[in-house]
Every structure is written in structure tokens, then in C-alpha cells.
Amino acid sequence: MRELGIGLIGAGYMGKAHTLALRTVDATFGTALRPTCASIATSTAEGAAEHAARWGWQDSTGDWRELVDNPAVQAVIIATPPRTHRDMVMACIAARKPVFCEKPLGCNPAESLAMTEAIEHAGLPNMVGFNYIRTPASQLARQIIASGDIGDVIQITAEHVEDYLHDPALPASWRTRIATGTEAGALGDVAPHIVNACLRLVGPVESLVADAHVVQSTRLGPNGPETVENDDQGQMLLRFANGASGSLSFSRMAAGRKMGYTYRVTGTRGALAFDQEDQNALWLYDATRPVERRGFQKIVMGPAHPDYLAFNQGVGHGTGYNEQIVIEMRDFLEAIATGKAIWPTFRDGYEVDRIIAAALRSNAERRWVTIGEVA
Amino acid sequence: MRELGIGLIGAGYMGKAHTLALRTVDATFGTALRPTCASIATSTAEGAAEHAARWGWQDSTGDWRELVDNPAVQAVIIATPPRTHRDMVMACIAARKPVFCEKPLGCNPAESLAMTEAIEHAGLPNMVGFNYIRTPASQLARQIIASGDIGDVIQITAEHVEDYLHDPALPASWRTRIATGTEAGALGDVAPHIVNACLRLVGPVESLVADAHVVQSTRLGPNGPETVENDDQGQMLLRFANGASGSLSFSRMAAGRKMGYTYRVTGTRGALAFDQEDQNALWLYDATRPVERRGFQKIVMGPAHPDYLAFNQGVGHGTGYNEQIVIEMRDFLEAIATGKAIWPTFRDGYEVDRIIAAALRSNAERRWVTIGEVA
């Protein structure tokens, strides 16, 4: 294997997940490239050094630009808040380094499009971090749909709902302020994952109507009660280019839903259902079986399913969140090794961002919006 | 017990269910009134006589007007297609007889309102047949919400989806033609039940936006391929008067979903979830428990729950569709015995019909519609 020096910007939750993935992806998949943990950047030199020591990075810096320009760094992973993505990506492009960027790509579609066009123009491998669609079960869902086994897709019911802000006693934070978060609350935070799933499972969206609103209007800030500036929950109706329709819910206040990323896809010959809280199973309904023997079938993931065998030899042994990140890294390394873009690229991230922007506009103007209206 | 002569118009599926319910409701609940099967009417005298013999009705007729005027008939159950309801109800009012009418009450809100105002003016007991909300579990859901145990309701995700027309080889029928069915396909056929649930669980709807469409554009009719004239599936977004929001799906082509009447209600202190395919359980989430011991709890119905004990003494013994009808009959008899209206009355049925009409308009005009716009 040839070694490839990786630079990581960000040492939060996702930074740790990427570190773990980088340390095992080669042994897991036998990748052509073996990544090395070349340098990690956080906002302070001390913090970076500490994380480097704890997580085993060879070098560290408090200045991400230094990391980007470090010749030992041959590819960059960006795991920082959305508002920082643009400058970092542009710097990587200038330094001609492939980029893996966490979702959402930009703070709005214009920003995402600029990054996308720049990196495509530069011809550099690029990828966006939509990890949930990487589970063996969701990959199997895509395979089954592609195989035609459930026929043409006619409907999808999807959601990404969690309850991390359900408690009214939780304080105001960057997430609840537009200046530091985004205009979209739950819509920007959780919806992109499931929007991405809808695009991959059904196809391009043509138009939508969305409704989003604040439930907990104030939360305690450092200087007393503070207005919550973006949506706590909402839902949208979708019309797809292929004629299918659907609905999609998103929430950060869905009491009891912990990883409520679910979808049910109906086709002309069958149906599929998935629930991320039980991520090692896919439910398949085959409408062509004899009527007295029809029912949703729980397929437990195993070596016969996509990307499973590299992790486990036994059916039902189970993979979790961290394996999703390892699969992302495998694809990123392969994109670099072969120079061939692997989905989901920046352009895919841009398409998701357009849907979110269209939903914001639809909610504000209380009307159906076609995706074409959004740059 | 005092006896009460019942007249039944209609000998289809629902007619049979009502017959069975009438024969057991008194022994089950010890009702003040004991119903007798006085007379049954169908479209032909022969058919009526045959059903009377098979199901144990004392008299029969091929003319429903004769049944309404029969002095042995003291209350009437209407279990015929929607287009016939108006005339039957008006005749019952003229004959001053209490009426139980299957859903939907009228073919449109104007018709429903006319019936409602007439029967209210006459001061006669009246009821509409929304059976699914009668399960012990859905009654428990209403109790829990009323008790405040899940706090204020902030969101509902609901659906009534089935697959009875999923097979494209199924022929055209009265259901797929506007002249014999209604303008609303799945929207008119299955949505009313779950709309009713939304109204009972959350409260009045203020506005909505709906999307409905035909999937299988033609089906074989007696003279060759025929256009399907009303929707196969769709979904809507709801805004409630209390500020809650929600989404609602309806379908007659949801492959694999047999009795897909489900709801999940989120409140400020917890959540509830229900699935009619597993109608003997209600799922409750209590957000006030310690964080490491929180989760949705499957409550299996038993004698401690509404209306269960009359049917069974053991938890988990289970009730089914026919018990829902018995509960309806119990309430209808009690409304007659006490002269006190019991929910759901004709007015409740009218409110459901307004939502359906608003959804039709929203779909046609591609915009949000306030319920106030619909008579």
C-alpha cells in the first residue's frame, strides 16, 4: 500500500470519528492507499497538540491554513461548523488537495455551488459527509430499487426527527441563533441527511411545500431569556421528477425519537422500510408473492450485503455509526487513488442544500416552490 | 332492559358488522336498552329477505323508505354508499328516528351541514361511524392527552394507508369513478378516519396544504381501458388552532400496508404512538423519567383500559374490528336512552368532511387553504 498523509480540521465529535476511521480503514478494506494521520488543526495550538497526543496525530496546529499548506498533508478532511467550510475548501483547492467536507457543504446554495464549481474546475476528488446513507441496509435499499425488484417508486414517507432540544430547560446556543447557526434550525441540522436519502432512493425533486416553526420560543441565554431564531420542527411535501410524491418530517423536539431517520419507499411491485435506530435490518415487501404469504420481511444484515463482510463474518453481528465513517473513508481514498469521483460529491451536497433553501422559501412565502427557482 | 327496534339499511360488509354488534352489545355492556333486529332493507326484496334469514332479522324490505316508516323500527343504522345518505337521513328525521350513519356523512360539506343542522334542529340522537378511534388503545391515547401526561401537543405524524388497489390488474370500479364514488379517491375513502383521529387527538385544524394524485392512470373497465378519475395516494400538511403542526398520508396503493392507520403524537412532556395493525397496544414515552431509563413503553390493553373489561378479563386477550362496532352501538344506545349526544355526532362528521373538501381544493389550486374557506 502507498501511504497518504491526511490533514484533519476540527477535533469535535466528527473529528474523533474520522480519526478512528482513518486508523482502521486500510486493515478493514485493504485499500490501495494507507492513510496516515499527518496533522490535525483546531482553533488553538494547545488544543490541537492535546488532541494530536490523545488521538495519535503526527503533527498539529492552531492555524488550519498551515495544515492545508503542509506538504505532508496530501488530502484534507473538514469537520468544522458550516460557516467555516467555504474558506477552507477554497484554500484546499488552491493547494490542489482533495477534500472531504462534512455536511452541509455551504451555508446556502450559492456558497455550495461556488465550492462545487471551483473544485470541479480544478479536477480534484471531493466528497460530502452524508454518513447515514452508507449503512449496509441503506445501500441494500438502493440496490433493490435499482434492481427493479420493487418496481417504479411511487411514494416515500421519510423523517429525520430527534429530541435533543425537547427539554425546554436546555439553554440557547449557537444552534438556536441565526448569526452562528443558520436560518434553518432542525431543517438545517437534521433534514439534510434525510433529504439526501430521498434524492438517492427516489431521484431529483421537482417542487415542494414546507412548513416549519418554533415551538419553544425562548430559551435561557447568558443574559437571560433569548428568542429562538430558527425552526424546532416541521414537515414538507415533495414532488419528484419521476412523478412520485412524498412527505418528510424533521424535528429537534420529537420526544422519544433518538435517531429517527426512517423511510418507507413504495413501488409498483413492492416496498421497503428502514429505521436507523435498528440500522442492521431492512424490511422488504414483495407484492408478487402469493397473497396468503405476503408480508414485510426483516432482512438482517450479513456478509451477503454491501460493505458488511469487511467488518464482520457473521450475519447479525452488527455494525454501528463508526462503520459508516469507515465506509466514507474507503470511498474517499478510492476516489483519490483512481481519480474517479465517488458519490456523494460536492455537487450532490449542493443539490441537498438547494432543497433546504427551497423549503425555507416555501415556509416563508407559504407556497409551493420549484427547485428550479433556487440557484 | 327495555327493548328498542333497530332498522338496518344496507347488507354489505358494514351491515354484517352491525348485525353482529347488535346481537351482543346488551350482554357485553349491560346496556339500558336491548336492541332487537327489527327490519333490514337492501336494494331488492329478495336480497333483503335472504339476509334477514341468514342474519336473524325479524322483517325485511327492498324499499328503505318502508323501513324508516315501519313503527317497529325505533332507530336506524345507515350502512350504504355515501351518495344515498342524505335522503335516508332526511327521511329518518321526518319520521323522528335517531340515526347512526356510516362515514363519510355526506358527499360534500354542504350536504353534511344540511343533515347536521336538520337533525340538530329536530333534537334527535345522531352519530357517525368512525370506528377506529373506538379501540381501547386510541381511547387511552385520548385519556392520556387529556390528563396532560404528555404535556401540550406540538406535532402529529399520521397516516391511513392501505394497498387494496395496489395491483394494476385490478379493474376500474365505482371507487375509481367520480360519478359513482367521489371526487376524492383514497382521500375520500381512507383519509376521513385518520383526519377524525387528528381532530380528536390534537384539536381543530386551521389550515392545510395537500397533494394528491393518480398513480395508475387507467384500469380495465367493462368496455376496455378506463381513466381513473380520483387520487390513488397523497399527503397533506396540517396546522392546528393550538399551534401544533403535522403531516398526514393517505393511500390505496401503499404496497404491504394492510391497515396502515397510525399516528405519533408529540407533546411537551412526552409522546404517544399507535399502529392499528397492532391495535391492542399503545406506546407511551415519558420525557420526565431519568435519562438512562427513558424509552417508548408498549402498553398492552387490558381491563384497566377503556371499554376493555366488558369484552375480556385478561390483559392481552385482545379485541379486534368487531369490538369497535360493539362500542359504537353501546354509545348509540346510550345516546338514545339518555337523549344526550355522544361523540362523534353528525357535526363531528361534518368537520371531517370540511377537511377533506379543503384538501381537494388545496390540491386543485396548489396552495394552502384555511378551513374557514370551506362552508
Place this chain on the structure above:
Amino acid sequence: MRELGIGLIGAGYMGKAHTLALRTVDATFGTALRPTCASIATSTAEGAAEHAARWGWQDSTGDWRELVDNPAVQAVIIATPPRTHRDMVMACIAARKPVFCEKPLGCNPAESLAMTEAIEHAGLPNMVGFNYIRTPASQLARQIIASGDIGDVIQITAEHVEDYLHDPALPASWRTRIATGTEAGALGDVAPHIVNACLRLVGPVESLVADAHVVQSTRLGPNGPETVENDDQGQMLLRFANGASGSLSFSRMAAGRKMGYTYRVTGTRGALAFDQEDQNALWLYDATRPVERRGFQKIVMGPAHPDYLAFNQGVGHGTGYNEQIVIEMRDFLEAIATGKAIWPTFRDGYEVDRIIAAALRSNAERRWVTIGEVA
């Protein structure tokens, strides 16, 4: 239809269930015989009269022998405690009346065998009330096994566990005393149902080893703490004549299990699983499908399944406990009408009682017991 006068002995829980079933079985199934509620007997004339009035029986008596001899009574249902069965059955035989007897048939195998031989000798229709095996789903299970679709049965894991005596504060009762109950506690009370299921699904048992014990050693009686005399819980291993093996649990203290009557049957080509708490579904695994598409399939009961259509036209509408009793009555009436024994007969009940007796002996002697050792 020809009418048939029924006599019912017992006005408890099961008496009510039989009353409801008798009032609807003819309309439900279009039986050749239409049962009439001729006479009901309880231990007092007043109680019997009151139940007759409430439940609609034509006659009543405080002396069951009078009922048996009543010429209006053409067949008898026995729904009283086990200790009373023998005399009642023998009287019915003397009066030459068909008998439906609740389980367990006798207090021990000798008693059951005596009743069985007497009624067979008399050539009278007879049946034992194992209702749970009557659900559409359990009937489908039997059909699937008979069809060979899961191959030869090699193993069964079964249980009937409830928690009706879990609370230590519950007082002593006839159930916890040998003189009034039986030597077998949970073993006699709940195990017979699931033993019956094992016999129907797998075949005759050859030998077993059982372990049963008291958990709550004393309970409050009328005169202070009282010793609990029979088992609260236990389990057994089974060897079947066809070489299959299995295990079976029984309990009256299984916290949280309300109707924990479940089984999983493994065959050489697939498997089945069932849970009475979700009685409208059967789970089927087909081991001959492609490996990447295998899984347990949830088949929701509908008109295509045994005995469902008579109750409901829609898949997933659901049946419950009371429909099981209606199905029993349908078979009892048909056995009378045709003179042809319908399963489960007294002999089937005797076979179940032998297994229970063998389990008692095995537990007492701490050894494997062959069923042949028990008379």
C-alpha cells in the same frame, strides 16, 4: 337453519364469552344449526336468573343436573372449574347430549381418560376448549407445517407465561391451594394451552423432563399467611416421537408478560414464529430464498387466511379473543350437525392432561419421564 337448544353451565368469564359467541356464530359463519340460548345454570337459582336476564338466556337453574335433563337443552357447554367436569360430563352422556368442555378436561389423566372412553363409547360429539390454537394465525401455522413449506419440524421453543400472580400482595386463592385448584399451579393453569399447541404443531411427545417451583412461598389467606401449594413457574424439555426436541416455559409470575403464549417452530426448510400478544400476525422464514433476501416475514391476517373472512373483509382489521370462541362454537355445531368429530376432542384433551401429569411426576422425581409411563 335448524335451531339447536344450548345449555350453559357456568356464568363466569368463559360463560360470558360463550354467550356472546352463541349469539353471533350463525350470522358469522352461516352454520347449518342455529344455536338458541336455552338454559343457563350456576350454583344458585338467583344468580342463574340474573345472568339469564342480563345475557338473554331463555331459562335458568341453580341445579346443573336439571339443565342437563331439560329437553329444551340439546347440547351442553361446561364452563366451570376442573373439579366439577367429571360428574357433569357423565350426566350429559347419560342424557345423550353432545358436550363442549372447557380445558383442562379432567383433574388428572385417569379422570380424562374415563370421560373420553365413556363419550366415545356413547358416540356423542365432544370437544375441549383450547381456544388459542383457533386464531387465524395459529391455524395458518398448522397449514404451513402440513404443506411442507418449512420442511420437517426439528425444534420448538414455546411458552405460556403471564403475570397474574406476580404481585406478592395478591392473596391466597383457590388457585394456590391443591384441594380446590390442582397439584399443578401455573403448570395446570396456563401450560395446557401451549402443550396443546406443541402437540398440534409438532406431533406426539415421547418423553420430557420438567422443573417447577414456588416463588412466593406464602400469601395472605383469610386466616393469615398461608402456604402456596403449587408451582408459580417452571419449564420443561420435550422430545417428540418424530425426533424433534424443544423447550416449554410456563409461569403465573412472569412480570410484564400479559398473554405470553408464543412459539417458534424450526423446520428443515424454514421456520415460523407467533406471539399471542400480536395475534393477528404470523412470522414465516423461508430458508430457500436467495441468501441476501432472507428474513422473517410478518404476515398480517386477512381474508386469504383460515376463518378470517367470516369476521372481516379487510386485511389487518383484526380479530381478538372472542372470535376464537366463535370459531370453537362453529366447529362444535358442525360436529353435531354432521356427527363427525372435530378436533380438539376429549381424546386430544386427555393427551394434554397426560403431558401435564408426566411433568408433575418428572418434577417430583427429578428425572426424565416417558409419556407411556402415565396412564
Place this chain on the structure above:
Amino acid sequence: MRELGIGLIGAGYMGKAHTLALRTVDATFGTALRPTCASIATSTAEGAAEHAARWGWQDSTGDWRELVDNPAVQAVIIATPPRTHRDMVMACIAARKPVFCEKPLGCNPAESLAMTEAIEHAGLPNMVGFNYIRTPASQLARQIIASGDIGDVIQITAEHVEDYLHDPALPASWRTRIATGTEAGALGDVAPHIVNACLRLVGPVESLVADAHVVQSTRLGPNGPETVENDDQGQMLLRFANGASGSLSFSRMAAGRKMGYTYRVTGTRGALAFDQEDQNALWLYDATRPVERRGFQKIVMGPAHPDYLAFNQGVGHGTGYNEQIVIEMRDFLEAIATGKAIWPTFRDGYEVDRIIAAALRSNAERRWVTIGEVA
């Protein structure tokens, strides 16, 4: 962190899992010791070299004794078939190196006891690889039982059933031969995991009765049909020292069961249930809640639960098989760092092996066996 050179013997499925775990355990948990992949041994020098290159081991050898004596190796992981364990362990003890040994510890209790006494005498850290009990959910189960929240344990129903040999076309292999496998088939292969769970959740076993048998009597070997020499499936009854009882099933032919490691534990105040196929949830029943609000509650694992936060910050993100191994390595490193034995030690492995041996004897002699009978 101080570095610790690890030697790994075996490059199969478990060898890979340990490699992945060693590469991430320090970053995941911030362990005091940072393991390095010092040397790997397989049966051939070429194979070892290839695995070293693929998985990133610094050194390799075709002779495990060389690895044990390598001064760069400071602790050893044994991931080879059971028949090899004894010699390897004894060599490690001679070289005074801590040992982690995959289950089962020995081929019989005598062997296990010899290893246990030797390593205890030497005072070396030691551990056995029962990974399934390491999930956050099973750790939570142990915590809940220890807390007394479900009261005293009175019963357990447990199983470890899979279907890896269900297909009769699968050939004979080392698993089906006593000379290369063990006398115990499924009993030796899958049962130890769930026996271990029973011991940890309930306590010491006093006596048992077991039944095990071959289903597929011959399988194709290299020279034609070959007799299958050890059990395909079976079950046992357990009596615990604390008076609780239970049953336990094991199978390698349980069609449709992929990772059928499940248990349900009943206590005097509640109950727990777990299913390894849905390893991120634990079901808890609290019998002290109001009767109308009781039910099994699905607790989805999150940062509030044991060992979860180090892997993920979000509830429901999920862990899988590989995280179980990381947790094992964390404990092994900590045992070495502190010199304090961490469960499950060799002695715990020996106790499991005694139960398996007792079950073999019980099956052979068709009688109850007390554990004290087995050395």
C-alpha cells in the same frame, strides 16, 4: 501514554477484529497504555507476513513460540482454535506475559482449571473473550439487576441460536468432528456465550439437565458422506444457587436466527429483555408503575449508558460487534496497567466450561447433574 507491545496469535476472523480494536482503543477511551501491533503469528511464515503487511503489524512469524518469546511482545492475544489454547497459555505464563484468550478457554474443565490455576499462581493479568456481554445494553442489564430495580431474579429464559449449519448441503468440517472440534457441537460453539450471560445476570448455577442431538446425521466430507459427531441443537434447564430457574437453548440450525443471543430476566419487581440482533436496545418492565401505564419500555442506548459515550455522542447512533472488542481491549489494557484482574478472567471462563461439561454429561446420562460433580 505508555506504549505496550502486543502479540497476536491467529489471523482469522477474530484476529482481524482484535487488530481493528488495538488500532483504535487508545483514541477511543484514552487508555493509560497505548498498544502497538508488535507481532502477529499464524501457522506459516508467509501467511503471517502477508497479514502483517495488510493489517499493519510490525513483525510476524510462522512460529507462535517465537512470538511469545519476542521481547517486543509484552502481552499476548490468543485467537486460535480451542485445542491450541493450553500450550500457548502455558508458554505465555512461562514468559511472564499477560494473556487474553478467546473462548472457550480450554477443551474441557480440567484443562481450563489447569490454565486458570497456573496463571493465577503466576499473578499475571488474564481475560477470556466473551464479547457479547460487553454491549452497552447488556452492561446496563447488569447495572439494573445490581441496583435492585427489578428486585430478586426469579427466572431467566435465554438462548444462543444461529443457523450457520442449517443448510444440509453444507459439508462436514472441523466443527462436525470431535477430533478437531469438540465433543460439544452447538453446545460448545454458541452456548458458552449465553451460559456466561446467565452466570453474570443471575449468578452461579447449581444443577442442570440438558438434551442435545444431531439433526443432520451425515454431511459430505472429502471422501463421501461422513457422520456428524456432535450436537446440532439442544436445550437445558437450569437451577441457580439463589433459587431462580431457567431454560437455555442453543443451535447451529435455527433457521432464520442469525444472532439469536437473547435473554429475558424476570425479577420480583420487574423484568428485562434483550436481543442481540437489536443490540442497541434494552427492554425494561417496571412492575411498580400504575397498572394502566405498565409495559416493556425500549431503552435505546446513548451516552447515559455504559461505555457508549466513548464511541458516540448521540443516542441511537449505534455500536456493533467491533465496539465489543474495543471494550474488551480497554479492560485488558487496564488490567495490565493496574495489575487488577478485570472480569471475565480465566476463572470465569472455567466456570462456563464446567457448565458445558455438566450439560454433556447430563445429556449422555439422561439425568440432572449438579455442577459440583464436574471438576
